[in-house]
Amino acid sequence: MPNRIAALYGDYSGPEMMRAGLAVLKAVSQKNGFEYQIEAYPFGGEAIDQVGEPLPEQTLAGCQAADAILLSAIGGPKWSVGGQSPEAGLLKIRQALGLFANIRPTHIDQAIIDQSPVKASVLENTDFVIVRELTSGIYFGQPREEEIDQALDTTIYRRAEVERIVRVAFEYAKGRQQHLTVVDKANVLATSRMWRAIVKEVQPAYPEVEVDYMYVDAASMKIIAEPSFFDVIVTDNLFGDILSDEAAVLPGSLGMIPSISQGASGKALYEPIHGSAPTLANQDRINPISMIRSVSLMLRYSFKRTDLADQIEAAIAKTLSQGVMTADIGGQAKTSEMVSKIIQNL
Numbered sequence: 001m002p003n004r005i006a007a008l009y010g011d012y013s014g015p016e017m018m019r020a021g022l023a024v025l026k027a028v029s030q031k032n033g034f035e036y037q038i039e040a041y042p043f044g045g046e047a048i049d050q051v052g053e054p055l056p057e058q059t060l061a062g063c064q065a066a067d068a069i070l071l072s073a074i075g076g077p078k079w080s081v082g083g084q085s086p087e088a089g090l091l092k093i094r095q096a097l098g099l100f101a102n103i104r105p106t107h108i109d110q111a112i113i114d115q116s117p118v119k120a121s122v123l124e125n126t127d128f129v130i131v132r133e134l135t136s137g138i139y140f141g142q143p144r145e146e147e148i149d150q151a152l153d154t155t156i157y158r159r160a161e162v163e164r165i166v167r168v169a170f171e172y173a174k175g176r177q178q179h180l181t182v183v184d185k186a187n188v189l190a191t192s193r194m195w196r197a198i199v200k201e202v203q204p205a206y207p208e209v210e211v212d213y214m215y216v217d218a219a220s221m222k223i224i225a226e227p228s229f230f231d232v233i234v235t236d237n238l239f240g241d242i243l244s245d246e247a248a249v250l251p252g253s254l255g256m257i258p259s260i261s262q263g264a265s266g267k268a269l270y271e272p273i274h275g276s277a278p279t280l281a282n283q284d285r286i287n288p289i290s291m292i293r294s295v296s297l298m299l300r301y302s303f304k305r306t307d308l309a310d311q312i313e314a315a316i317a318k319t320l321s322q323g324v325m326t327a328d329i330g331g332q333a334k335t336s337e338m339v340s341k342i343i344q345n346l
């Protein structure tokens with residue numbers, strides 16, 4: 001039975017992104033004899049339009065039955081006022097599949113280092129990952145209230161939710177440069193102080209990992225001023241969401257960064273960190289690298305095909321070094337040209 005991949009094409013630029021990722025998957029698979037089957041399901045705004053809800057039962061069941069899930073991006077102005085929201089579907093699928101850890105790498109591509117607004121000398125040796133808690137915190141906490149004169153969101157973290165994400169972060173740190181930075185707001189927030197206490201409890205199991213603590217305001221400055229300081233950052237859902245977009249400034253564009261969302265089951269969902277980039281949709285302008293790298297991560301981690309993932313990464317590096325770049329990273333190439341070049345370079 002071939003490997004089963006659920007594909008969620010999403011909204012606005014989402015379908016172009018997904019087509020780009022799947023074109024590269026097809027090419028690298030044909031070349032190397034990797035067999036797979038794609039099953040596409042409606043999700044997000046597309047699903048609201050079709051069946052009235054962003055995460056239809058059939059979509060969730062398809063994702064549960066698949067070996068891995070590829071998602072491009074959902075949401076956009078069409079669904080931004082009232083009614084069902086595509087973003088609610090995104091939160092729901094993460095929670096329903098138990099994908100509590102979101103891994104967001106920041107890697108600098110040497111060929112486009114001058115496209116970064118940050119000086120090359122500052123970017124030297126920058127290579128870190130943000131381990132973002134994904135299924136709790138303020139995006140999920142109850143009660144939640146939205147009235148005309150008053151609105152309420154709640155941040156709740158339970159011990160077990162913190163402990164499991166902290167363990168994931170320690171494991172990543174152990175396999176990398178053994179440096180973990182806990183980013184929080186412990187000078188103000190009770191949840192942050194609980195995170196710190198739990199990190200201290202888990203730490204003895206990882207004696208090789210050096211741990212430091214940083215408030216989120218200071219961390220957001222240091223990510224830009226001294227990014228090479230970081231190896232693994234562990235942080236909550238809200239801070240991780242914000243800091244990962246900020247970190248995407250370092251390589252030059254949000255369009256460069258993929259992510260893995262993983263849970264206890266071993267099944268993972270792979271998606272770019274950015275949204276549906278509505279203003280670029282259907283113009284052949286979107287940077288497809290974040291999606292293509294999501295495919296590469298899927299091959300590496302869900303299907304253990306390091307060889308194929310390495311080929312994709314090498315093809316991306318070669319393509320950038322040949323000057324084939326979309327506008328967001330300073331070039332003039334169209335999405336389709338970039339995808340063709342990456343496939344040619346496989």
Ligand SMILES: NC(=O)C1=CN([C@@H]2O[C@H](COP(=O)(O)OP(=O)(O)OC[C@H]3O[C@@H](n4cnc5c(N)ncnc54)[C@H](O)[C@@H]3O)[C@@H](O)[C@H]2O)C=CC1
Pocket residue numbers: 072073074075076077087090253254255256271272273274275276277278279280285286287288290328
């Ligand atoms: N995981 C998901 O599906 C996410 C969905 N969203 C949703 O996406 C919609 C748009 O949100 P925005 O705040 O505009 O964030 P966005 O991430 O879609 O775009 C932010 C900026 O980055 C640019 N950008 C993003 N991806 C790019 C790419 N691959 N190539 C070139 N440029 C790229 C956009 O053009 C824009 O200037 C909203 O409905 C939002 O809720 C936002 C974040 C994540």
Ligand SMILES: CC(C)CC(=O)C(=O)O
Pocket residue numbers: 087090091139241273274
């Ligand atoms: C609906 C949002 C939580 C999506 C987002 O911004 C993200 O996952 O990065």
Ligand SMILES: [Mg+2]
Pocket residue numbers: 241242245273274
């Ligand atoms: Mg985000």
